[in-house]
Amino acid sequence: xxxxxxxxxxxxxxxxxxxxxxxxxxxxxxxxxxxxxxxxxxxxxxxxxxxxxxxxxxxxxxxxxxxxxxxxxxxxxxxxxxxxxxxxxxxxxxxxxxxxxxxxxxxxxxxxxxxxxxxxxxxxxxxxxxxxxxxxxxxxxxxxxxxxxxxxxxxxxxxx
Numbered sequence: 050x051x052x053x054x055x056x057x058x059x060x061x062x063x064x065x066x067x068x069x070x071x072x073x074x075x076x077x078x079x080x081x082x083x084x085x086x087x088x089x090x091x092x093x094x095x096x097x098x099x100x101x102x103x104x105x106x107x108x109x110x111x112x113x114x115x116x117x118x119x120x121x122x123x124x125x126x127x128x129x130x131x132x133x134x135x136x137x138x139x140x141x142x143x144x145x146x147x148x149x150x151x152x153x154x155x156x157x158x159x160x161x162x163x164x165x166x167x168x169x170x171x172x173x174x175x176x177x178x179x180x181x182x183x184x185x186x187x188x189x190x191x192x193x194x195x196x197x198x199x200x201x202x203x204x205x206x207x208x209x
Contacts, residue, residue: 052065052066053094055093057086061085062095077090151201156180157179158180160181162180162187163191
């Protein structure tokens with residue numbers, strides 16, 4: 050993996066990792082590398098300092114750390130890289146809020162969702178809000194029966 054310092058045409062600086070130099074070139078050419086600040090696809094590699102062995106660590110194997118020079122302590126840490134935009138974060142927050150609302154206000158019936166929804170629809174069970182799991186075949190059957198239902202979007206991060 051290669052870490053590149055990048056800069057967009059608006060002079061926003063950020064870093065990203067790539068499998069190889071060719072991988073960066075290919076992704077940049079296809080417009081897949083964008084600035085996390087302004088979303089500009091016009092991104093180039095910035096000038097980077099080479100990686101230099103640290104002299105503030107003790108001899109190999111000792112586990113001892115020598116005192117770092119004061120100048121090194123005065124340098125600030127690089128700014129964090131934004132992985133998702135504000136819009137994406139707001140969307141994730143809304144999906145999470147929707148899941149919280151459903152779990153707080155409806156009964157979880159698990160894999161029995163299709164059976165329970167059908168019973169409620171036909172008046173064989175009390176009218177109440179429910180949620181659970183349904184297969185594509187179950188969903189098709191419920192739709193054909195005229196049962197109103199909505200799929201919930203997956204929670205961010207689940208299934209990754």
